[in-house]
Amino acid sequence: MATAAGDRLSDLFWRQPRVLLAVLLVPPLLWLGVVYIGSLAALLLQSFFSIDEFSGLIDYELTLKTYRELFRPANFDIILRTTLMAAAVTVASAVIAFPIAYYAARYAKGRMKAFFYLAVMLPLWSSYLVKVYAWKLILAKEGILTWAVDGIGASAILNAVLSIPVIGGNSLSVSYIGTFLVFLYVWLPFMILPVQAALERVPQNLIEASDDLGARRGQTMRYVILPMALPGFIAGSIFTFSLTLGDYIIPQIVGSSRNFIGQAVYAHQGTAGNIPLAAAFAVVPIVIMGFYLWMAKRQGAFDAL
Incomplete structure (x- = not known):
């Protein structure tokens, strides 16, 4: 009986491949639509509510009052601070990732390429929290980095850097410089791998043709390699940013005690109990990334993807 039902089902899938496709795609699409898109829709809806100033309860009347609160100086500083940090991490990741990825794509062979993948992927195998706390110890005033700087006699340079307003602090572990370094370390592999994959797809005959036409190495890099590596940079920047x-x-x-967007969301939905404002803060990265993707598409960055 079961065998006959299985045969009929197999025959149905063979004669109607679209039925098989629907059976395979409907469950994950339902999961995506209900859990992911549904939660985003609920989040967006929450951001249009507000907190009653007298009772502290959520007022479920639709309003833009909560979004206006985002433009208060304290809240706008959080958005600006987070966006600038994300932009700085993205640019620094691209600058550092390119020579590493270029060497791996164009020169590394055999065991050297295997070592490259292992070196890039190995940090991703360890716990996220372990890496962050390890960097906290490394950047502390009594940490190994300060000890190494003192050992080479460059403590005056470190103190001068830490004395820079806004980004400095008592030590690297309580400064924006330290936050930047940890962000850069944690997210750098997400830039290296897409750029390396894009450089792998650059045809060797195009580089040889550029040389045959008399282009210098710098010109080949600017007009041939970098434009073709742009999709990798775009993909990596989406991750890191x-x-x-x-x-x-x-x-x-x-880092310092000044909040970033993620901390603001956590604080407002937790201790502060202001879920509408937390939702409005959570919408900000969605809007920023949407605008970034729109600008990238308008500039033709996705044409080669």
Whole structure:
């Protein structure tokens, strides 16, 4: 009986491949639609509510009052601070990732390429919290980095850097410089791998043709390699920029007491109990990333993807 039913079902899938496709796609699409898109819709709806100033309860009348609160100086500073940090991490990741990825794509062979993948992926195998707390100890005033700087006699340079207004502090572990370094370390592999994959797809004959036409190495790099590596940079920047925008653990452990967007969401939905404002803060990274993707598409950055 079961065998006959299985045969009929198999025959149905063979004769109607669209039925098989629907059976395979409907469950994950339902999960995506209900859990992911549904939660985003609920979040967006919450952001249009407000908190009653007298009772402290949520007023479920639709309003833009909560979004107006985002433009208060304290809240706008959080948004600006997070966006600038995400942009700085993204640019620094691209600058550092390119020579590493270029060497791996164009020169590394055999065991050297295997070592490259292992070196890039190995930090991702360890616990996120372990890495952050390890960097907290490394950047502390009594940490190994300060000890190494003192050992080479460059403590005056470190003190001068830490004395810079806004980004400095008593030590690297309580400064924006330290937060930047930890962000850069944690998210750098997400930039290296897409750039390396894009550089792998650059045809060797195009580089040889550029040389045959008399182009210098700098010109080949600018007009041939970099444009074809652009999709990798775009993909990597989406990872590094969005992950930095939404992270709240690194700024909580390493850095100053000034909040980032992730910390603001956590604080307002937790201790403060202002869920509408927390939802409005959570919408900010979505809007920023949407605008970024729109600008990238308008500039043709996705044409080669």
